[in-house]
Each structure stands twice: as structure tokens, then as C-alpha cells.
Amino acid sequence: MEEHFWTSGADNARAxxxxxxxxIFPYPPGILQGDRIWTHLKQSTGWRSxxxxxxxxxxxxxxxxxxxxxxxxxxxxxxxxxxCASTYLNDDDTWLRISHQQTMxx
Numbered sequence: 001m002e003e004h005f006w007t008s009g010a011d012n013a014r015a016x017x018x019x020x021x022x023x024i025f026p027y028p029p030g031i032l033q034g035d036r037i038w039t040h041l042k043q044s045t046g047w048r049s050x051x052x053x054x055x056x057x058x059x060x061x062x063x064x065x066x067x068x069x070x071x072x073x074x075x076x077x078x079x080x081x082x083x084c085a086s087t088y089l090n091d092d093d094t095w096l097r098i099s100h101q102q103t104m105x106x
Contacts, residue, residue: 001095002066002086006050010041017097018089024101026082047072047080062090069105081105 022033029040052068065087072080082102088095
């Protein structure tokens with residue numbers, strides 16, 4: 001699910017994200033919520049390939065936190081490396097992303 005967040009485009013990301021979610025990206029754009037998320041993701045999704053390392057899942061009842069190191073690649077853009085965390089809520093047997101954060105890594 002998290003890999004599709006990176007590679008499948010903004011429509012897929014929107015379908016798996018709660019309406020009131022918050023996403024934090026390296027400045028700019030910074031902290032985004034609501035429609036501002038989708039304006040940003042239309043320009044920054046669709047990575048050709050992603051490699052995720054140091055994957056961890058922490059779960060407490062209906063909340064799961066996924067953390068990982070990502071290396072993402074797409075044409076004409078330098079390889080993007082970041083430390084990421086996504087928090088999901090199990091809402092009636094559907095996992096929805098309620099937050100996502102990326103911190104650039106060297």
C-alpha cells in the first residue's frame with residue numbers, strides 16, 4: 001500500500017488517505033492538509049521506482065505506524081532519498097492514511 005502511494009499517482013494516494021489527513025514534506029511545501037495535499041501530490045507522485053529499506057511497523061489496536069527509508073526515482077529528477085513515516089487508522093476494516101511525513105536524507 002505504501003509503495004503504491006509513491007508509484008501509482010495522486011488518485012491512488014487520495015483513495016487510501018483520510019479526508020482530514022496531514023502530510024509534511026521538506027520545505028517547500030511544508031505542512032499540508034485538505035486540497036493542498038492533492039495539488040502538491042499531482043506534481044510529485046508517479047515515481048518510476050522506489051526502494052524501501054529499514055521498514056518497521058508499529059501497531060496499537062486500530063492504529064499502525066509505518067516507518068522506512070526510501071530511495072525514489074523518476075525520469076529527469078535526481079534520486080530522492082528520505083526518511084518517512086505514515087500513520088494509518090483502521091476505519092471499518094479499511095486502512096486509511098491519516099498522516100505522512102518525509103524528511104530528506106543524505
